[in-house]
Amino acid sequence: MNLTSYPAEPFRIKSIEPVKMIPREERERVIREAGFNTFLIPSDDVYIDLLTDSGTNAMSDRQWAGMMMGDEAYAGSRNFRHLEETVQDIFGFKYVVPTHQGRGAENLLSQITIKPGQYVPGNMYFTTTRYHQERNGGIFIDIIRDEAHDASLNIPFKGDIDLTKLQKLIDEKGAENIAYVCLAVTVNLAGGQPVSMKNMKEVRKLTSRYGIKLFYDATRCVENAFFIKEQENGYSDISIKEIVREMFSYADGCTMSGKKDCLVNIGGFLCLNDDDLFAEAKELVVVYEGMPSYGGMAGRDMEAMAIGLKESLQYEYIEHRVKQVRYLGEKLREAGIPMIEPTGGHAVFLDAGRFCPHLTQDQFPAQSLAANLYVESGVRSMERGIVSAGRNKDTGEHHRPKLETVRLTIPRRVYTYRHMDLVAEAVQSLYQKKESIKGLRFVYEPKQLRFFTARFEEID
Incomplete structure (x- = not known):
């Protein structure tokens, strides 16, 4: 990786928000109580929050x-x-x-x-x-x-x-x-x-x-x-x-x-x-x-x-923003992690289908991968696959997108390159034991926009 191609943060940090890593056994309890849905995890129990870039920006x-x-x-x-x-x-x-x-x-x-x-x-x-x-x-x-x-x-x-x-x-x-x-x-x-x-x-x-x-x-x-x-x-x-x-x-x-x-x-x-x-x-x-x-x-x-x-619209801002995302993508690419290519502008998307080939789409591999990444590292991400796609309102059948992904979404002006290093290390660690990731099934499925509030359980 050519580190000179990644610009330093174009800002100085004036105010901080402390975060903490809770122990693994607590993270296991938290994800079960959240029904294996990362949207339902209390933010105080999250170490690095990559759930979304929506409304999570740091203001100047x-x-x-x-x-x-x-x-x-x-x-x-x-x-x-x-x-x-x-x-x-x-x-x-x-x-x-x-x-x-x-x-x-x-x-x-x-x-x-x-x-x-x-x-x-x-x-x-x-x-x-x-x-x-x-x-x-x-x-x-x-x-x-x-x-x-x-x-x-x-x-x-x-x-x-x-x-x-x-x-x-x-x-x-x-x-x-x-x-x-x-x-x-x-x-x-x-x-x-x-x-x-x-x-x-x-x-x-x-x-x-x-x-x-x-x-x-x-x-x-x-x-x-x-x-x-x-x-x-x-x-x-x-x-x-x-x-x-x-x-x-x-x-x-x-x-x-x-x-x-x-x-x-x-x-x-x-x-x-x-x-x-x-x-x-x-x-x-x-x-x-x-x-x-x-x-x-x-x-x-x-x-x-x-x-x-x-x-x-300032070039220094948007260059750093896109290239910080690209930095994480490059770290994962070098480690052989399957993901969407090329790296986009706001997130790195893990390819859950290739990450968890032992799971069928009906076992919600992206949802399970996101839950397991939280247990592994305290990093919160989100599913973007069959759960997010929902059901056909006329037939009731699942929409089946070809892309079954986990989104690692980078908030703007919030995290540093070292945070990206930690995320990459967590994904690599989980990839080494990916066969241990179990499939999921619904225990509660709302009728609309189910990915926000649905609850799941593991399939033994």
Whole structure:
């Protein structure tokens, strides 16, 4: 490994949060009490928390200072004006509707754009996104390139939409039966894989030909911009901000979870260009979130988000962010650990199917691998496989994704390279005794988004 290719943290640490490692026998008790679901582990019992990068970011001194300038007026908060101006400047959309987090924006977009029976094609599903689409009568269709479903294939821009698949869907179902195209940048469940600018242009050209709206899931758009700058011809000398602005120039709007690339702990927004859709969204946001000038956020949260958005565009920040994830991936790759290739922008995804070849998908290998990694090391990760995929709402059968993974998700500005070393050592240690990992079965299965609260037991 060439250590010079991994930049040091571009910040100094001013405040710390102590963590501790509880003994192994306590971790065994904790995981049993949690029903082998890492979401149900108390955070005090976690040593290194890689459950998610959503809302787990460390904020800067400027963001904390901004929190003290919160205007908590019920209507007309000056912090919303600052957030609105910042989002309009960075993304280029006309309208901004604040929400409490990304799924609030997904709910609004689904309600105002989907008619029952319409199709919503996208570059691989995401759990809450598909839930809102289906809850409003939509039918999700995966149109990501086939290579995204091959964990071992190491090629750039595996998040691209397959234009042939999209054209075929239009030809078979009719453009009028497509609510909109959902383009995620980056693609979470594919391993944090980016989408090329070339593909965005081509998708825009195709959708424009048929009058189909194109909306982005912008949650990790700054990470996507870094990959474009690093790997796509013609962008190496273009700033991250300019790349982001061009990315969204091909869209009709976007949903955003501010808990990721906005570097805050709560918040989100919906962006739109269409006057009528904006009018509908403004009405619904009052029902589900709050006034159109706060949308479920406090003024201080909106101020921190506006500042965080600007900080996220700094090259020194995003280079370190992506390369810290890449560092962990390289450590695991050198040890022969099976995982999704190439390493994405926010997480390393262990390939549970190859990690635990003795378990069938019906024995939930990714769920068990995540539980066993916690017992082994105190590191909390999460399942991204058949449990997360859920069931077909009509047949009741499991959705069976080709990728059965465990996500090691790196919070922003929280951990150091030494923490990544410890995680790599833990995964390697568990891999040496992978045959001891047992399968699981449900003891409690919620009907919706089951991965959050389901409980399991080991199969003897």
